[in-house]
Amino acid sequence: MLGSYSFGQVRVRIPVRRGYPLNRPANQPISKLEQIKESFISKQLKLTPRESSAFWPLYREYVQKLTAVRILKRMNNSDKSVDGTEQIRKDLDYESQIVAIKKQYSNQFLRVLPPEKVSELYKSERQFNDEALRILSEKSIRAGD
């Protein structure tokens, strides 16, 4: 299953793997991990109903765009990618796109949330990712890897 995203002049197809829908329609149920993340962020930010209704569509859009560019960046840096100036240019371009997306959505978040909650959003994302990494580490140890 593939989704289509456009960033600047680059148009890529985004894969959807193992229950993590990147191109999820609005009425499509989200994965369990996604539910946990949104629940955690909601708990940390203590959003009001008005803030929540404005924030979550924006945030999901932000995550989708950011993830799409990261996938492209990884693909460009894979072993199968042809070495050369084109690969270097694309890598820098993807980095710029990531920064641009973060800036764009940072401003949009500030329109619907106070600055303290926007800061808390980034911290909560970091905490969630760290915890996910810890869980993966614990499960790897138990599995004997």
Next chain:
Amino acid sequence: MFYLYNDMKSDIENRDWINGYASLKQISPANPFTVPAGYFNDLEDRIVSYKNLREKYNGTGDGFTVPAGYFDELTGNIEGRITVEDAVNTDNLGLTVPEGYFDELDSRIMGRVRIQEALDSAQPFSVPAGYFEQLNKNILDKTVNLDKAGRSGIVRKLYATRAFKYATAACFALIIGGGILILQLTSPQYVHTHSFLHKELSNVPVDEIKSYLQLNVDPGDTQQTVTAEGATVKEDNLKKALQDYVDSVQ
């Protein structure tokens, strides 16, 4: 004297002599001068007695004599006496009682008697009978004579019962166990493993977590977390999973 009296009486009764005194005839013949009955019968005795008494007491003077210069000093003495009387004020010697004093005297005396009886019966400072007689001996027995007695008193060990030992051991075990439990409950590891995020993510399949990390985490962030927290994610496995992912996309 008796004959003279009788002659006078007969002359008075016949009243012949009145002819010689014309002015007397104008006076009522009723005698206004009467004497008690028998007055003249003992008149002689009384006269004699009077005469004897007069003779007896006339020899010692008048009987009413005053010291020399008595009347000269009388005025000064009287004034002095008045002054002394005023100073002493014999009328107000302080021997007065309040009004109604004797009316309430009985009740006050009985009340005082009852109070005294109550105080006597509730004497807080009492000692046993013969206390002071044996006080010196008791003090000596407990001080200088103690060594002589050889200290033969019975010494009992407190807290020597078996039940007390078990209870003490149980208390120590409870305290130590409680301390360990509190340390465990407040340790960062316990707090982390019982956090909301840890419990929720523990139920997520590993593959799903891997996919999420590959798509949402920058390699730099992952490396920092692994290094800082000492997470034991094997780099080869993570790289292999990432390569599989990229291969599947292509």
